[in-house]
Amino acid sequence: MKWGSKYGFEYVNRLYKSIKKHTRRATQLYCFTDSATGIDKNIICKPLPKISLPKGISFTPWRKMSLWQYPLYDLEGDVLFLDLDLVITGNLDRFFDFKPGFYCVIENWTQIGKNIGNTSCFKFPIGKYSSVFKQFQKNPKKYWKKYHIEQIYLSDQIHDQVFWPSEWCKSFKHGLLPKWPLRIWQPAKLPNDTSIVAFTGKPDPDDVVNGVWPVKKSQIYKKLYKQLKTPQWVLDNWL
Numbered sequence: 001m002k003w004g005s006k007y008g009f010e011y012v013n014r015l016y017k018s019i020k021k022h023t024r025r026a027t028q029l030y031c032f033t034d035s036a037t038g039i040d041k042n043i044i045c046k047p048l049p050k051i052s053l054p055k056g057i058s059f060t061p062w063r064k065m066s067l068w069q070y071p072l073y074d075l076e077g078d079v080l081f082l083d084l085d086l087v088i089t090g091n092l093d094r095f096f097d098f099k100p101g102f103y104c105v106i107e108n109w110t111q112i113g114k115n116i117g118n119t120s121c122f123k124f125p126i127g128k129y130s131s132v133f134k135q136f137q138k139n140p141k142k143y144w145k146k147y148h149i150e151q152i153y154l155s156d157q158i159h160d161q162v163f164w165p166s167e168w169c170k171s172f173k174h175g176l177l178p179k180w181p182l183r184i185w186q187p188a189k190l191p192n193d194t195s196i197v198a199f200t201g202k203p204d205p206d207d208v209v210n211g212v213w214p215v216k217k218s219q220i221y222k223k224l225y226k227q228l229k230t231p232q233w234v235l236d237n238w239l
Contacts, residue, residue: 001031001032001033001048001063001064001067001084002031002032002033002034002035002084003033003034003048003059003063004034004059007084007085008038009035009036009037009038009039010038011084011085012031012033012039012040012043012084013038013039013040013043014238015029015082015084015086015088016029016040016042016043018087018088018237018238019082019088019092021088021237022088022089022090022091022092022195023091023092023093024091024093025093025096027092028044029042029043029044030043030044030045030046030073030075030079031043031044031045031046032045032046032047032048032049032066032067033045033046033047033048034047034048046073048063048066049066049067049069049072049073050066051063051065051066051069051137052137052140053065053140054140054141054144056144057140057144061119061149061150061151062140062144062150064081064119064150065132065133065136065150065153066133067081067124068124068129068130068132068133068136069130069133069134070126070127070130070133071126071127072126072127075126076126076127077125077126078096078100078101078123078124078125078126079123079124079125079126080092080095080096080121080122080123081119081121081122081123081124082120082121082196083119083120083121083198085198085199085204085205086120086121086196086197086198086199087172087196087197087199087205087234087237087238088195088196088237089190089194089195089196089197089233089237090168090193090194090195090196091195092195094168094195095121095123095164095168095195096123098123098162098164098165099162100125101125101128102123102124102125102160102161102162103122103123103124103128103129103154103158103160103161103162104122104123104124104161104162104163104164105117105118105119105121105122105123105151105154105155105161105162105163105164106118106119106120106121106122106163106164106169106198107163107164107166108151109171109174109175110174115155115161116151116152116155117151117154117155117161117163118151118198118200119150119151119154120169120196120198120200121164121169121196121198129158132153132154132157132158135157136153165193167191167193167194168193168194168195168196169194169195169196169197169198170190170191170194170196170197170198171197171198171200172188172197172198172199172203172208173199173200173201173203174200176188176189176190176191176197177228180225180227181225183227183228183229184227184229185229186229187228187229187230187231187232188228188231188234189231190231190233197234202214203228205234205238208228208230208231208234209230209234209235209238209239210230211228211229211230213226213227213228
């Protein structure tokens with residue numbers, strides 16, 4: 001999904017190029033967006049699915065809830081959702097082989113053991129869990145206030161959710177980046193069995209490519225520990 005101006009069309013095209021590199025089966029990429037300008041013609045672009053959201057969360061990850069409605073354009077069966085700022089580093093075909101017909105999601109790295117998913121990468125069968133969308137639409141403000149984040153709502157409502165094997169999906173910041181001060185001279189190492197690296201918050205993949213971890217001017221002191229070296233595996237899989 002791409003809306004607004006935070007991520008340009010080049011993120012979509014880069015994701016498509018990376019998907020083709022890391023899949024052997026015929027694979028289609030759908031992009032739900034408010035602007036298809038510049039997006040590769042081989043990517044299937046559709047308008048953002050309709051959803052009623054309170055103004056305060058109109059363009060936040062809560063918009064992902066629109067994916068759970070049925071029908072969802074012409075999509076059927078298991079689909080794999082990928083955030084635009086992921087770096088794909090290994091085979092994706094196995095994600096479709098894993099637990100077909102179930103909601104499969106990353107176990108959130110900062111909430112291990114609390115049964116909460118991270119929706120940077122998840123798979124679900126179109127239509128099976130449409131009740132979570134219908135329920136949310138009855139009173140979106142209520143569920144926003146109660147759960148704050150859409151992935152917490154989903155994990156609470158979908159009782160048969162399954163977590164991906166922990167080796168498959170890693171967080172750059174929470175799992176791969178060396179602790180300070182080692183990160184000053186050591187780049188993040190990529191585990192052999194990892195297919196997806198998520199960049200939650202900052203830094204983004206572009207920041208890592210440039211070797212810069214952005215900080216606010218009012219927090220310039222954070223430059224002391226927000227340092228990093230550019231790993232070769234990011235260059236190999238992002239550019």
